[in-house]
Amino acid sequence: MPYKIPVSVLVVIYTPDLRVLLLERADHPGYWQSVTGSCDPGESLRQTAVREVAEETGLDAEQYKFSDWNEENVFEIYAEWRHRYAPGVTHNAEHVFGLEVPQPLPVRLAPREHLNHVWLPWQEAAQKAFSWTNVAAIEKLPEVAGRPG
Template identity: 40%
Template sequence: MTYKRPESVLVVLYNEHSQVLVMQRNDDPDFWQSVTGTIEAGESPIAAAYREVGEETGVNLSPQSGDIVDCQHVNQYEIRKEWQHRYPPDNFVNTEYVFVTQIPSDSRIILTEHSAYEWLDKPEALARVWSPSNRNAILAFVPEPK
């Protein structure tokens, strides 16, 4: 078995109305989140952010455009017990790099790893997402509506 690397990205997507895209995980219907994913060996966090947005939403952004903003924020948190078997046995902490990007509300979202998605106002998104690091990123990096 190949273990996951304990390094990941969190990419919060929001639209021109400051609504946040949240997605429901296939493996846990109570777990809603922004785009997340493991950084592959030899991959930079920003490259992983672009790749994960494309893989999870079907929205392909170009690294040359600079659409995804590095928030210069890194989280470390304990890996969920339910997911520990996916990681090396002696690793219990994940390091998560935070990014944000604005996409149009009419972007075509194609889910590959989630069963549903919604555009939610900030307070609703904060109440819906499961992880504290996701809530903190929404609070800190999604602008207030104009």
């Protein structure tokens, strides 16, 4: 299996009233997150985000209000996941996107990736998300969405 590219996307899926979809990781129960995923070779960041939303939730991002937040976070890859990357790769560049859907929608989880999902008010979602980049993105949601928090 080829190594993962250390460039990824984070897609915050939310409703007009700022409820946020979180997914529980199958490989780490209790770790909740927004949609994430690494770029495939030759794929743009937008293509990666659309693909990951479809794979992880069954939703078609292009049917809704999909936006690039033009934000990049660089973080150290957790030691337990470094084997997925080429030797010596320790950091990942994550690009943030948002997807506004009209209301909490039913999702189709990828069972190898996620165990459960929940729609939460943005403040609760920020408290539940495990990664600092995901927390920061959710906390920025009211500003990005142009709605009072």
